[in-house]
Amino acid sequence: MALKYVSEYRDSQLAKVLIESIKEKIEALHSSGSIKAKKRLRLMEVCGTHTMSIFRHGIRSVLPHTIELLSGPGCPVCVTAQKDIDAFIELSKQDNVILTTFGDLMKVPGTFSSLQKEKADGRDIRVVYSVFDAVEIAAANQGVTCNCNQANSANKTNQAKEVVFCGVGFETTTPTVAASILMASERGIDNFSIHSAHKLTPPALAALMETPATQIDGFILPGHVSVITGVDGYKDVFDKYKVPSVIAGFEPLDILKAILMLVTQQISGLPALENGYERAVSQFGNVKAVQIMNQVFEPADSVWRGIGHIPESGMRLRDSYKSFDALKKFNLELKDTPEPVGCACGQILMGLKTPEQCMMYGKKCTPAHPVGPCMVSSEGSCAAYYRYKGL
Numbered sequence: 001m002a003l004k005y006v007s008e009y010r011d012s013q014l015a016k017v018l019i020e021s022i023k024e025k026i027e028a029l030h031s032s033g034s035i036k037a038k039k040r041l042r043l044m045e046v047c048g049t050h051t052m053s054i055f056r057h058g059i060r061s062v063l064p065h066t067i068e069l070l071s072g073p074g075c076p077v078c079v080t081a082q083k084d085i086d087a088f089i090e091l092s093k094q095d096n097v098i099l100t101t102f103g104d105l106m107k108v109p110g111t112f113s114s115l116q117k118e119k120a121d122g123r124d125i126r127v128v129y130s131v132f133d134a135v136e137i138a139a140a141n142q143g144v145t146c147n148c149n150q151a152n153s154a155n156k157t158n159q160a161k162e163v164v165f166c167g168v169g170f171e172t173t174t175p176t177v178a179a180s181i182l183m184a185s186e187r188g189i190d191n192f193s194i195h196s197a198h199k200l201t202p203p204a205l206a207a208l209m210e211t212p213a214t215q216i217d218g219f220i221l222p223g224h225v226s227v228i229t230g231v232d233g234y235k236d237v238f239d240k241y242k243v244p245s246v247i248a249g250f251e252p253l254d255i256l257k258a259i260l261m262l263v264t265q266q267i268s269g270l271p272a273l274e275n276g277y278e279r280a281v282s283q284f285g286n287v288k289a290v291q292i293m294n295q296v297f298e299p300a301d302s303v304w305r306g307i308g309h310i311p312e313s314g315m316r317l318r319d320s321y322k323s324f325d326a327l328k329k330f331n332l333e334l335k336d337t338p339e340p341v342g343c344a345c346g347q348i349l350m351g352l353k354t355p356e357q358c359m360m361y362g363k364k365c366t367p368a369h370p371v372g373p374c375m376v377s378s379e380g381s382c383a384a385y386y387r388y389k390g391l
Contacts, residue, residue, distance in 0.1 A: 009251030048379025230285025306346015
């Protein structure tokens with residue numbers, strides 16, 4: 001039996017219908033003169049998972065040549081600033097620390113090292129599949145007194161180890177990190193902390209629209225994030241900039257449907273914020289998850305790789321949870337560090353360049369020897385181009 005919500009969104013006949021509809025509408029759009037001298041319609045898929053899906057299913061190859069798909073700042077590892085990567089590496093070097101992280105961060109180059117190199121040098125760095133795994137590791141490494149049944153050693157205390165989690169991600173993962181902190185607090189696990197490099201999506205969209213060099217005619221908005229934020233999460237940005245926007249799922253028909261909806265908006269001349277992922281995304285999102293996130297975190301200014309400083313675009317721990325702040329616990333300060341010389345990752349995240357326009361792509365920068373995070377992450381644009389080159 002076919003899995004629900006998978007096979008029906010990969011139906012080749014329905015795909016052909018959508019493709020033909022897109023072609024017909026794009027021809028009507030150009031013949032109407034409504035886009036004047038513009039030769040291409042530039043649509044940005046904000047989410048890195050969309051980028052991978054577009055390449056995996058060869059969607060670029062079936063679209064009219066006048067539609068250009070751009071990769072945006074929706075890969076959480078890719079937008080993490082160099083100074084945050086350096087902070088994770090520095091935290092791994094602290095005495096008696098177990099650093100826990102998602103796998104995508106391991107190979108991301110810092111200024112002088114990487115988590116992978118530090119692990120090879122003997123640092124206790126562990127890849128986890130959930131932040132709750134990190135909480136359990138902390139619980140298992142609290143200082144305890146044991147009866148060792150040895151002369152003069154009836155009471156022996158095992159030294160506690162500090163467990164630090166690398167907090168990277170958007171609204172999708174931030175609520176789970178918030179929940180892990182609430183769990184640790186309730187269970188009295190005081191050897192658990194995080195360094196938060198969490199980001200908020202809408203401020204990044206606003207920053208793109210405030211950048212004169214960007215020319216974006218429509219946004220394919222992320223499905224995962226939208227499950228949490230709901231459609232209303234983008235309302236303020238849409239109301240200000242009036243850029244056609246459609247929330248999309250990740251299957252081929254989802255993406256083709258979103259593109260068709262954006263082209264239709266261009267023809268009508270009436271930009272709208274639409275939900276093309278109704279089976280997963282509601283108007284208001286996951287209200288409980290947002291409440292938990294906002295209970296533990298609050299918005300703060302943040303630095304995005306390649307984009308720079310964006311006000312109120314990050315998430316920091318509220319004062320009542322500062323005891324879980326790893327930088328404060330270890331008395332470390334973040335220092336601004338430059339991005340790798342020659343790496344175009346930042347420009348790629350802003351839709352100003354494609355990976356193939358980076359002078360390092362496929363030469364000095366490969367998946368085996370990455371220079372920037374866009375080649376490392378499973379959601380990175382450069383990784384997608386490299387893996388599915390030619391589609």
